[in-house]
Every structure is written in C-alpha cells, then in structure tokens.
Amino acid sequence: MNAIATNQTLLVIGGGISGMSAALEAAECGAEVVLVERNASLGGRTAQIYRYFPKLCHPLCGLEINLRRLRANPRVRVLTLAEVTEVSGRRGNYRVQVKLAPRYVNERCTACGECAKVVTRTIPNPYNQGLDTIKAAYLPHALAHPQRYVLDASLLGSPEAEAARAACPVGAIDLQMGVETIELSVGSIIWATGWKPYDAVKIQPYGYGRYLDVVTSVEFERLADPRGPTRGRILRPSNGEPATNIAFIQCAGSRDENHLRHCSRVCCMVSLKQTQYLREAAPEGAQATVYYIDIRAIDRFENFYQQVRADARVKFLKSKVARIVHNAQSGQLVLHGVDTEGYHRYAREHDLVVLAVGMEPETNGLDLPEDLIRDASGFIEGSSDGGQFGAGGAAAPLDVNRAVQSATAAALRALQVTRAAARAEELKG
Amino acid sequence: MSEADHSSAYRREFLAEVEREVEGGTWVKMCMQCGVCAGSCPFGPHWEHSPQKIFMMIRAGQREAVLRSESMWLCTSCYNCVVRCPRQLPVTHIMHGLASYAQKLGLAPKLQATRDFSLQFWENCTRTGRVNEMRLTLGLYFREGLVAGFKQAWAMRTVAWGLLRAGRLNPAELVGGHRCADANGIKAMLAKAREIEARRKAQHGH
Numbered sequence: 001m002n003a004i005a006t007n008q009t010l011l012v013i014g015g016g017i018s019g020m021s022a023a024l025e026a027a028e029c030g031a032e033v034v035l036v037e038r039n040a041s042l043g044g045r046t047a048q049i050y051r052y053f054p055k056l057c058h059p060l061c062g063l064e065i066n067l068r069r070l071r072a073n074p075r076v077r078v079l080t081l082a083e084v085t086e087v088s089g090r091r092g093n094y095r096v097q098v099k100l101a102p103r104y105v106n107e108r109c110t111a112c113g114e115c116a117k118v119v120t121r122t123i124p125n126p127y128n129q130g131l132d133t134i135k136a137a138y139l140p141h142a143l144a145h146p147q148r149y150v151l152d153a154s155l156l157g158s159p160e161a162e163a164a165r166a167a168c169p170v171g172a173i174d175l176q177m178g179v180e181t182i183e184l185s186v187g188s189i190i191w192a193t194g195w196k197p198y199d200a201v202k203i204q205p206y207g208y209g210r211y212l213d214v215v216t217s218v219e220f221e222r223l224a225d226p227r228g229p230t231r232g233r234i235l236r237p238s239n240g241e242p243a244t245n246i247a248f249i250q251c252a253g254s255r256d257e258n259h260l261r262h263c264s265r266v267c268c269m270v271s272l273k274q275t276q277y278l279r280e281a282a283p284e285g286a287q288a289t290v291y292y293i294d295i296r297a298i299d300r301f302e303n304f305y306q307q308v309r310a311d312a313r314v315k316f317l318k319s320k321v322a323r324i325v326h327n328a329q330s331g332q333l334v335l336h337g338v339d340t341e342g343y344h345r346y347a348r349e350h351d352l353v354v355l356a357v358g359m360e361p362e363t364n365g366l367d368l369p370e371d372l373i374r375d376a377s378g379f380i381e382g383s384s385d386g387g388q389f390g391a392g393g394a395a396a397p398l399d400v401n402r403a404v405q406s407a408t409a410a411a412l413r414a415l416q417v418t419r420a421a422a423r424a425e426e427l428k429g
Numbered sequence: 430m431s432e433a434d435h436s437s438a439y440r441r442e443f444l445a446e447v448e449r450e451v452e453g454g455t456w457v458k459m460c461m462q463c464g465v466c467a468g469s470c471p472f473g474p475h476w477e478h479s480p481q482k483i484f485m486m487i488r489a490g491q492r493e494a495v496l497r498s499e500s501m502w503l504c505t506s507c508y509n510c511v512v513r514c515p516r517q518l519p520v521t522h523i524m525h526g527l528a529s530y531a532q533k534l535g536l537a538p539k540l541q542a543t544r545d546f547s548l549q550f551w552e553n554c555t556r557t558g559r560v561n562e563m564r565l566t567l568g569l570y571f572r573e574g575l576v577a578g579f580k581q582a583w584a585m586r587t588v589a590w591g592l593l594r595a596g597r598l599n600p601a602e603l604v605g606g607h608r609c610a611d612a613n614g615i616k617a618m619l620a621k622a623r624e625i626e627a628r629r630k631a632q633h634g635h
Contacts, residue, residue, distance in 0.1 A: 205469075205513065251463075256515035293463045322468025322513070338467035343482045345473060 007093045008422045009034060010414050011186040013084050014362075016044020017059075017400055018392020019192030020066045021407040026415055027075035034184055036082045036098060039126075041144035042067070044194055045393075046400055048127060048218070050225040053273035054304035059400070060143055067145050080146065085181070087189065087369045091387025092421035096184045102177035104151035104161075109172040111139055111147045115164040123152050125229070128222045131237075132229035137164050142227065148172075188387050188417035190410045191372070191380045195359040195393035198253035198260055205323035206252065206355060212238040213333055214324065214353045216252075217270050224277040234281045236352055238331065242282060243352035247335055248274065249321050250292040254358030262377045264397040267356035268296045272305060274354065275314045289315040289350070291335070319346075324353060359397040387417050439490040447487050452526030456518045460484040466510035466520050476500040480510060480520045483527070496536040501528045502543040545572055555619060558609030563602035 008031070012023040015037030023035040035042075049059045070076055079098065086097040105115075115137040124130035127141045136152040151173065155161040165173040197218045200208035208214045213236050215223070226232035234243045248271040253259040272295075275288040295316075297305035308314055319339040327334050332349040339346060361378040368374075372388065373381040379397075380390030390396075391410035392403035440446075447454040460481065467479030478486065478500040486495050501524040510520040528544070531537040537544050549568045554560045571578030582589075592598035609615065 251515070255461075257517040258513070258515065293461060319468070320463035320465050320515070322465050336468050338464045338473070338479055338481065340462045340464050340481070343467070343479060345467075 006032070007185055007187040008032065008418050008425070009184070009186045010188050010190065010411075010418050011036065011084075011094070011096055011184060012190045012192055012391075014044065014192035014194050014392075014394065015039070015042040015078065015080070016192065016194045016392065017046040017063070017066070018194065018394070018403045018407040019044070019190070020070065021404045022190045022192055022391050022411040022414070023076050024066060024069045024073065025408050025411040027073045028069070029411075029415055031075065031415055031418055033076045034186065035076055035078045036084060037078065037080045038083050039140065040080055040103065040148075040150045041140040041146065042070075042078065042080070043141070043143065043145070045218075047141055047143060048129070048221060049400075050221050050228075050277070051273065052400060053269045054301055056273065056276060062400075063143055067143065070145065078146070087388075091383070091385040091417060092187050092424065094186050094189060094387065096186060096189070098182050098184060100180040100182065102153070102179060103148070104153075104156075104173060104175055104177050105149050106172050106174050106177075107146075107148070108170045109148040109168075110170055111149060112169065113139070113149070114167045114169060115149055115151070115173060118163045118167045119155065119160050121152075121155060121158070121160055123154060128229045129219045131219060131222055136160075151175075187421040188389075188414040189383075190389050190391050190407075190414050191363075191394050192391040192407060192410070193380070193394040194362045195397065196362045196364075198358040198360055200252060200355050200357050202259060203253055203355070206249065206321070206353070207324045207326065207333075208355060211324065211326050211333060211353075212236075213243075213351060214355065216355050216357045217248075217267065217274065218357065220274055220354045221270075224274065224281050232281055234278065234286065234352070241351075242284070242286070244282070244284075244286045245350050246278070246286060246288045246352045246354060247321075247333075247348075247350040248288060248290045248354045248356060249335075250290065250295075250356045251320060252355035252357050255293070260358040260360055260377060262358075262397065263296065264358040265296060265298075266359065266397055266399045268292070269301055269304070269399065271354070271356045272297065272308045275308055275311070278313060285313070287313055287315070289317055289348070291317050291319055291321050291337070293318070293320050293340075317346075359393065361394055363394065389413050440492040441490045443490040443492040443495075444488050446492070447527070447530075451523065451530045453519050453523040454526060456523060457484050457487050459516050459518055461516060463515060465513050465515065466518075469509040469513050471507060471509065472503050472505060476503045480524060483524075493536075495527065496531040496534060497538065498531075499538050499541050501525070501531075502537070502541045504528075545569070555615065556612075557606065558612045558615040559607055561602055561606045563599065563606070567603075 010026050010031050010033045012019045012033060012035045015035055019035060020042055023033045027033045043063055046059050047063060052059055081101040081103055083099045084096055085099050087094055089095045116135045119135050119137040121136040122133040123136050125132050125134035136155045137149055139149055161175055165175060197216055200216050206214060222228040223230050223234050224232060236243050250268060254264040271290055278286045278288060295305055317339055318341050319337045321335045322337045325334045332351055333353050335348050337346060364378040371384045373384060380394050382389045389410040391407040392398060395406055398406060447457055462481060464481050467481040478498055483495060504521060504524040506521050508521055514520055549565060553565045570581040
C-alpha cells in the first residue's frame, strides 16, 4: 500500500481504544483510514487496565474484538512508532507530516522470541508503568498489535544487538533502520490522543515520590494484574510485604484550582473497582478505606457504589486528606485530616496509599496546531475549520465505555467531512 | 427546646450578612467542605471550630455561635490553608474578617488574648505612629489585674535586664515616649482610610 493517502482519507491520531474504535467505525462505513500510534503497539492505556468497572470484566476481551475487526479490514492502515509532527492545510485537504521511529525489527518478525533469549540488557517496562523491567528486545504485551518485537534503541552499537540479529531465524532484525518522515494528504483528522495521569509529585502534601508506599491508581492497576510486576499480589513497594490496610484518596489532583480544575469523573469508580481487587489479590483479608469529598458514581454506577458500600472490608471516610506523614518507626503512612461528617480530627495509619489521580490530556505540554479548539483544561474539542475532531480521553475525561461512544460520534462527523470532499471532487471531475 | 428557641439559633440571612459585611465573605459559599483547611491548620487541635466548620455554620445560619466564637481569633496567619484550598478561598482573610466584624458588633469574646493584644497594639501605635514597647508590654502584663501583672513582670526580670543593658528597653518611654515626626499626619491618614471604607461600603457592600 502506498503511504500517500488522498483527501478522502481519514487520519486518526492515537491507537488506544478510542482511536481504534473511530478508525474501525469509519473503515466499516467504507472510508480509507490511516491510524497513527506513537507507541510500538495499539491498545493504549486500556491495555494496561486490569479490569473494567462495573462488571469487573477484562479489557483484553474488548481489545481482542477490535483487533479482529482491524485484521479483517483492509481499509485501515496502521502506523506504529509514528508521531504527527505537523498539520497544515484545511478541512477536506490537510497535509500531515508523520515521523516514524525505527523499530529495528521489520514485518518478517514472527514473534518467536529468539532475539530476547540472547539479550541480557533490561529496560524499565512501560507496560507495567516502569514498576519492573523487561529485556531490551521485547514484545510490548501479550495482545500487542502488530505482533512484532521491538529492539530498544539502547541496544544499538552493543554486541548484544549483533547477537540478536544473528539469533533471528527469519532475518527480521535490521539495525540500519533510521528515522523516516512521511507526508499524508487527508480530508479529516480525529485526535484520539488520549489522556495521561496527573503528575502526582506535584501534590506535595501526599508525598508521592518521597514515600515508596504512596502509589497512583494507574500503578495500582498493574499491581493487581497477574501479568503485572507482582503477579497480581498487592505488595508494599517499600518492603514487598502484602498490603493489609489500604487507603484510597480521591480527587488527587482533580477539582483543585492548584492542580486540575476539572472533575476527572472516572476516578471514583476506579477506586471503588480497585477495592474489589482485594477479594482475589489479598484473600487473607485486607481492609480498604476510601477518603472522598463526594462519590461521583453517575447513573447506573450507583448500584455498584451501593454494592461496595455494603462490603464490610471497605470503609468510607468523607474527607479530603490534608497531608501524609511517614512514621519512620512503624514504616506506616499516617494520614492527617478532619472528616466532614462531625468534624473529627484524625491521624490514621495505612500501609499502602493509592492516589486516585486525575486525568489530563496526553497532549498537554505539546505543540498542537493553532486552530485546534481546546477547553480550559486542554481537552480537544475540534478545529475551527470543522475538519478535525477530538475523541475519547483526548476530548474529555471519560471511561472506556463513554470514550468509545465519543469515538464513534467523532467518526461520524469526520465521515461527513471526507464525504463532502469526495462529492466536491466528483463535481469538479 | 421549644420550636421558637430552636429557630432563633439559626438565622437564615446570616450568609447574606457575612457576604455583605465581612471581608472575603463572598467566598464562603464557594467552600466544598473537603476539610483540607482544617487538616492543614497547625492550630487545628486547639480551636473549637475549624475554618471548614465555621463556613458550614455560617451557611447554616448559626450567627451567635460563629460571631461569639474564639476560633477565628486563634488564626496565626500561616496561610497553609490558603495555599492548599482546592477552591483557592482566602481562608486566612475570611477568619480575620469575621474576627473584625465580631469585634465591631461587640460580640467578640472579651478576655480572648489575641483580641486583647490586637486592640492594645492598634491603640498604642496609632496614637504616636510608633509602637511604644514599654507601654504595650506592661499593658499586656497588667490586663488581668495588678497581682497578675507584677507576677508576670517578675518572671521576666532577667529578660528585661538583658534588654536594658543592650539598650533595647528604655524606661523613659513610660512617660511620653518617642513619636513619628508627623503623628497628626498618621491620624489624618487613618481618618481618610475610614472615610473611604465607609463610602465604598455604602456603595456596594464589601
């Protein structure tokens, strides 16, 4: 397939659940789609979630369905390790520069894993939030698409790179690969660039980055996963002992003029869900306490909230924790605050603290095209010329379900643009 | 408690009164009752009502309980609450505003030490434009009577002796004392400030 697309093509930036959904919905309507992903495989942050709320089912199931749709659809062209560097032109006729980073492994790769066997160098494992390490020749995760290994750039120039190349039975390793830039011509663009967790280090009184046993909800997700760094056991990062008394702190960075102004909407349900992980991850009976301002479990999630409320292992304390102090003697973390139901002052010890961190757009801090309209928090609404659209976590803090709805809506709007461009071409012709 | 008694403890118009009369009062409705101010306050364990609770009491209309409270007088202006409040309420300023309003209405607790000190300090420094430390100190020592005053002074004798020897304490200050070059100018400035404040208040409340 040629890299040069036409202006009836739709570009989707970001290959997470929203980008995949938007690309597939559009392609299944007959559109030509280019799906650009910065990482080495599709799936985004959804692939790193252990379970969905409220049914506690596994995200891999939905991802697998999408991957099957993708493989069955010749209209979607997937570019991984690809980053959009420039967008010019206007609605119906954009020119887009895409930078392709080298993978050092070409499409001949069969994911046999022989290269990883001869490599000893390790790197922090991005799939597990850097909580463990992985060989520098790796498959990003079990359901990675494309199913191709990646050689980390840190191997380059070392004898191990050469050994890996020699070990490959199909000659898939190409150490000469370099950065490439391609230009695409597309009619419409969907920004499905997703979200990132708010940098918890900035919430100074909670001590993230100073106290090992203060983790984010995103990291906790990996701790609970059997494919995670602790094989699904919830262990304290400080000493590797099982956590027995866990605090969940809501609105860590959200609804706060000093951090993120908006309510991230998802974090309440994430924490409620994560308290339920303890049933299988800590069968010996760990306790959870949720510290909250108010629980935002919207519409049908109320049932799930009531279920968790009824769980004897889970306590709720209506209070935003003011600060966390490390008790050097006991090794415990002491949470200080005042509860809103009675105004009682407390200093409660926990052995693990999970910050339900807020969501901000992944693109915050990056240079974006000037005519993109963004809200006060940086979420992308679309472009002023009506040819570009935000979708999923890039457009608002959304759970997976609502992100997919948002992506489908964006696909429909983008299709209208590419169809209009096609009609204009016909009239000219 | 009869129904009438009960309702008299709650004045529904109190929030509006605070918004109108108290510096920073319009922020009170913005409090979302998270508790970070209360938990961050170094004086937390010592006062009866935390800022969070004071805000809720204002909204509940507990006029007497708020204005007669000692709590806002304990604020040391450390600003921990102000920098941490997720809604950026000027908590410190509101506490001072409430204290000052309670004082104006004559509801502030009479023997409260911070209130006492503030009044003496203000009276002392606005008279001459300079703080007369000799008089201020003795005024505070003797606020609870002669015996208490002498006891306190005696307890501090070594400190006083040290200050005297270092030339930092001048007994002559007790009579007259130094003043700034234009004490009347200071008084005129304060009068003008009061006038401007009154005019502004007449125009649009606070």
